[in-house]
Amino acid sequence: MNDSSVALDYRASDAKQRDSVRLWLRLLTCTRIIEKQVKRRFADQYDITLPRFDVMAALDRHPEGMTMGQLSQALLVSNGNVTGVVQALVRDGYVGVAPSPTDGRSSIVRLTEQGRHCFTGLAEAHQDWIDAMLGGLGHDRQTTLYELLGTLKDTLAAQNGKG
Numbered sequence: 160m161n162d163s164s165v166a167l168d169y170r171a172s173d174a175k176q177r178d179s180v181r182l183w184l185r186l187l188t189c190t191r192i193i194e195k196q197v198k199r200r201f202a203d204q205y206d207i208t209l210p211r212f213d214v215m216a217a218l219d220r221h222p223e224g225m226t227m228g229q230l231s232q233a234l235l236v237s238n239g240n241v242t243g244v245v246q247a248l249v250r251d252g253y254v255g256v257a258p259s260p261t262d263g264r265s266s267i268v269r270l271t272e273q274g275r276h277c278f279t280g281l282a283e284a285h286q287d288w289i290d291a292m293l294g295g296l297g298h299d300r301q302t303t304l305y306e307l308l309g310t311l312k313d314t315l316a317a318q319n320g321k322g
Contacts, residue, residue, distance in 0.1 A: 193292055200288055205281060210236075210244045212285070215253065215270060215278040224267035226259065253277055 198209045217233045218225060225233070231241045245268055248254035253274030259265040270278060293301055 193289070196292065197285065197288060200284070201281070204284065207281065208244075210240070211248060211253075212278075212281055214241065214244050214248060215274060215281065218254065218268060218270045219275070219278050219282070222269070224257075224269035226262075226265045226267060228265070230268060248274070 194209070201207050201209055201212060213234055214230065217230055221229075227238055227241055227245065230245070231238045234241065245254055245256065249256060253271060254268055255271050256266045256268050259267050296304065
């Protein structure tokens with residue numbers, strides 16, 4: 160191999176690396192734009208934060224309730240972050256906390272009836288906003304993108320398991 164072919168191979172590899180970084184930055188930008196719009200709409204229309212919505216969504220998926228540890232794991236945040244959000248939701252009457260019947264050191268957090276009612280409205284609005292934001296892609300492209308991102312997620316999980 161002569162020097163010019165090595166240089167060409169290096170530039171081709173470098174271009175692929177730049178494409179990967181560009182893709183990652185595009186994913187990050189899209190995520191941030193959507194998150195910013197959702198945060199603003201929750202604040203403006205419902206006077207609620209995205210973390211409160213996230214906690215309510217997790218609890219809605221687990222009507223039997225969750226411990227604070229389970230909530231923090233589900234949301235990928237620290238126990239301290241979850242505690243503050245849960246306390247605010249308790250003050251607003253959306254969440255109840257009761258001692259665990261099986262572990263005296265743990266508490267079980269559940270949506271109250273008022274919380275379930277509130278979350279239903281929030282979830283419907285959230286769905287409408289996301290539908291509108293992604294609507295320009297059309298159903299087929301949304302499906303393709305979902306499948307591609309699923310492949311990426313699986314690849315990242317496999318790499319994480321190796322490291």
